[in-house]
Structures are given as C-alpha cells and as structure tokens.
Amino acid sequence: MSARNGAKEGTVRVGVLGLGRIAAHMGETLRKMSDDPRYHTLVEPYACATHDDADRAADWAETYGFTRSYGSYEELLDDPEVDLVYIATPNVFHKDQAIDAMEHGKNVLVEKPFAINIAQAEEMIETSRDNRVLCAEAMWTRYMPSRTMLTDMLASGRIGRIVQMHADLSYPLTHKKRMTDPTLGGGILLDCGVYALNFGGMIFPNATVTRMLSNVVMSPEGVDQTFQAAAVLDNGVLTSSSASMLCASPRLGIIQGTEGYAIVWNINNPEAIDVYDANHRLIDHLVPPEQLTGYEYEVASAAQAILDGRIECPEMPHTQSLHMLGALDDLRADWSMRYPCE
Template sequence: MSKRNGTHEGTVNVAILGCGRIARHMARTLRSMARDERYRGLVRPYAVATRADERRAVEFAGEYGFDKAYGAYETMLADPEVDLVYIATPHALHAQHAIACMLAGKNVLVEKSFTANTGQAKKVLDVARQTKLLCTEAIWTRYMPSRAIILDAIRSGVIGEPRQVYANLSYPVSGKARMTDPAMAGGALLDVGVYPINFVAMAFPDAEPTRVTSSCVFTDRGVDEQFCATFWLDNGVMAVVDASMTAVGSRQGIVQGDKGYLIVENINNPEAVKVFDPDHRLVDTIPVPEQITGYEYQVVSAAKAILEGERECREMPHEETLRIMGVMDGLRAQWGEVYPFER
C-alpha cells in the first residue's frame, strides 16, 4: 500500500490471525474478492498466522491462496507488508491480540464480540486513539446492505407506528470447546445473542433502553446456555430478544406496528424482508442483494477507511461498539455471570 500526496492509494494486504472455522469463512471470502473485479484492486489475501503451528498455517495459506504463512503471531506482525489484521480468535483473547496488532502498526478488524467486556473494549480503543490506526468490530450484519433496507421499510410507515420488536438467534453449538469454557468468555450471549441485540439497535438506532429484565440458564460450567431479555425503549417500543446455544431457532426478526408487521428471515444474514398487513396477508417481499458470503462488506468498509485515513468505520463506530458491550455487561450483571479473568 502506497501513500501519495497525503492520501493512500493501492491495495490493502489483509492478514488473518487464527485458523479456526470463522477464519476459514473469512479466507474463502477474501479469495473470492481477489477474483472479483469489484474488489480485487482493493484487497488482497496476504497472510495467515497461527499461535504455534506453522504447518497448519502453511496448509491454510495454500488452500486459500495466501502469500505468506506464519507459525507465530509475532512473526506475522513483524511483516511490514501487512496492512489489516482480521482477528479470529476466541472472545477472551480479542483485546490482547488487537492491542498487540496496533502496537505493531497494524490496523485491525476484530471479530464480534469485540471484547469480553466494556473494560477491555475501552483499553483497545485507547490504544487505537494512541496509535491512530483503524480499529473496527467485525459484526457483519452492521455492514450489509440489508441493514438500510430493513430500516427504510420500518421508517416508510408501511407497518404504521412500531410498537414491538422480537429477534432470535439460536444454534446448537455447545459442542465447541470455546463455547462452554468460562476462561474463553464462552456462552450464548457473546457468540449468538449479540446478533438479536444488534438487530434491535439497528432497527431503532436512536432509541435507548429505559428498563431491562432478563433471565438465563447456565451450563454446568457456569456460562449462559440460553437467555431471554426484554428492553423497554424510550421510543415506546418493547423489544424482546432471545438466544440459545443448544436449540435450533427461527433466526427471525419481527417488527410489529399498529398497521402491520415485517419479518426478516435470518437476522444473522438476512435473506428477505416480508411485509404483512393487519389481516396477516403478505403484501410485499423486499429482496436482499446477492453477495459473496456477506463478509465482504466489512472488509470493504475497513479497507476504504484505511485508504482514507479514518480510524473507525461509520457502520460500526467506536461509540456503538461500547454501547452494545455495555448492554451485554448489564445482562451478565443481572445473571451474576462473571468470567474467571474478571474476578
């Protein structure tokens, strides 16, 4: 990446820190972007690093077409050609890895949940301010075109005055070791529950909760297995969200007004927005644009922000990341859920 006359030009070299499932999803996205005329001049799948397994990194790089493979995070961070690091490690490690990347001069795209708690998030963003590097949360639904489509539908008045919103995301993922490990900030909340919370925040971006009630069920290791929360928003809307890591959920987002309602199919990666009238008749189906995987939008936003010298992405500014982290901290406080590293 070059810099001319005070503005950046060129291609952003993207590196992935970690080789797990979500890292592979991002790698497939970057590989496809490099072959797509819309994106290939903007981003380049450049490097991957594991904590201590060079062979695994080499196999990963070969499978997805990355130029470099590193068997240690520190070695990758010493590479001057790395422009942006996508952090794909467990929640409890996000803060230390993001800080290490920025202190090494690398911009960061940090997988959700941004950190394990608000205190960690503030430390990360303090380093972002000090280093003047881009630091943004990789919660993909915030960057998708579907976000504006849903908001436009709500604000169009087609369902009248919104009164209630419901959002669910549930997957049977308790078999994954990190999901049940308190030391890794396991549980349903940070992994799947973050999506319905963000759905409500995107549907009503100017509203704040005035009261919250919630309940959860814990695993035998003491992390939240499934939960339900009700938020009374200051715009008069009641929001109900739930999530589970042991059940198959509807994944629906439903916004209910006094003249109808709309259903978003799959809040985790919206497929369509269906509008119903007061008699429950389907009156419109609003399509969502075709995409590579859906991850490309956050990569594009981060890359453009770097080239333009920005330190945050407008789709998920630092203030909003802190707000969502605060909501999740508040829920855990109601449940008495404390991670070992917080004690």
C-alpha cells in the same frame, strides 16, 4: 497508501490471525474478493498465522491463496506489508491481540464480540486513537445491504410506528469447547446472543434502555446456555431478545408496527424481508442482492476506512460497539456472571 512490492496502488493487504472455523469463511471471502472486479484492487489476501503451527498455516495459505504464512502471531505483526489484521480467535483473546496489533501499527478488524466487556473495549478504542489506526468490530449484519433495505422500509412508514420487536438466534452448540469454557469467554450471549441484541440496535442505534428484565439458564461450567431479555427503550418501543446453545430456532426477527409488521428471515444472514399489512396480507418481499459470502461488506468497509485515514467504520462506529457491550455487561451483571479474566 503507496504501492509496496508490486501491490496495486491503494490495495489493502489483509492478514488473518487465528485459523479456526470463522477464519476459513474469511479466507474464502478474501479469495473471492481478489477475483471480483468490484474488490480486486481494494484488498489482497496476503498473510495468515497460527499460534504455533507453521505447517498448518502454510496449508491454510495454499488453500485460500495467501502469499505468506506464519507459525506465530508475532511474525505476522512484524511483517511490514500487513495493513489490516482480521482477529478470528476466541473471545477472551480479542482485547490483548487487538491492542498488540495496533501497537505494531496495524489496523484491526475484530470478530464479534468486540471484547469481553466494555472496559476492554474502551482500552482498545483508546489504543486506536493513540496510534491512529482503524479498530472495527466485524458485526457482519451491520455492513450488509439487507440492513439498509430494512431501515429504509421502516423509515417509509409502511408498517406505521414501531411498537415492539423480537429476535432470536439459537443453535445446538454445546459440543464446542469455546462455547462452554468460561476461560475462553464462552456462553451463548457473546456468540449468538449478540446478533439478537444487535437486531434492535441496528434499528434504534441511539435509543437507551429505561427498563430491562431477563432470565437465564446456566451451565454446570458457569456460562449462560439459554437467555431471554426484554427491554423498554426511551422511545417507548418494547424489545425482546433470546438465544440458546441447547436447541435450534427459526432465527427470525419480527418488527411490529401500528399499520403492519415485518419478518426478517435469518437475522444472522438475512435471506429475505417480508412486509405485511395489519390484515396479514403480504405487501412486499425484499431480497438482498447476491453476495460472495456476506463477509465482503465488512472487509470492504474496513479497507476503505483505512484508505480514507479513518479509525472506525461508519456501519459499526466505536459508540455502537460500546453501546452493545454495555447491554451485554448489564445482562451478565443481572445473572451474577463473570469470566475468570475479569
């Protein structure tokens, strides 16, 4: 990548498409990265766009230190200086907007869930290959140092052979339209549920499900409000996942082995990992390094992938996005749940 209009050599200019709550976290992240010596030559907070509100985009750009703002998505995609587009819109729009961006020659980092279903994801990945641009899923826990800390601890054998594990992530969220509206791809599964399922996916990325059972409570609007799912993997490990938009939860990830167990405090943004022996004695307390916001790791990975000419990130390759969406599709099929866009 060559320098453009005074940009530092090798700097990836980021455009944010969609300016809701999650985009505000990314705006803060990019502002902090631009001031951090570890990242300031790697990424630049460059452009932002709303669907139809130029004034709001301008205010957002000023708040987070972005150079350009646009009142339409198309204007952002037409800007030749944008290298990477972060897609932060509701679930149902991810596929079309990612494909549109890639057909404009832009690399994309797509907020989770990557797509509504596996068929959409396959279309996105095909577009990525055809245009030789990055298409990555922003499943932030996959990129965090805590993931490596956890997998290294498990690989050391400190808790023995893993037998079973459980993860839950629940928040009261019924006041949010994006959660309750089927036309926006609502429901807890595609929001918090993906983190619960992802917990096992990070630990056993190549395992396949041999048997699955699930239960769900549906809303009057026709989306999942609460679910529980249990699966047996082909390596003999029993996994269970749950999430709800009706209540809060401790947000724990629990991994049980033949010699002890581990508790991950807050699977959505791990604060610590406590390791216990079989007699319930605490034998280690692992704390991830201090972070800017937690989003910097996915941005840095995507930027480096672009500079290296790759179309996927090693932390969340296309095979894993497809694997996780396949699990989500299977659960919704079990519940006879389909979105209007399908």
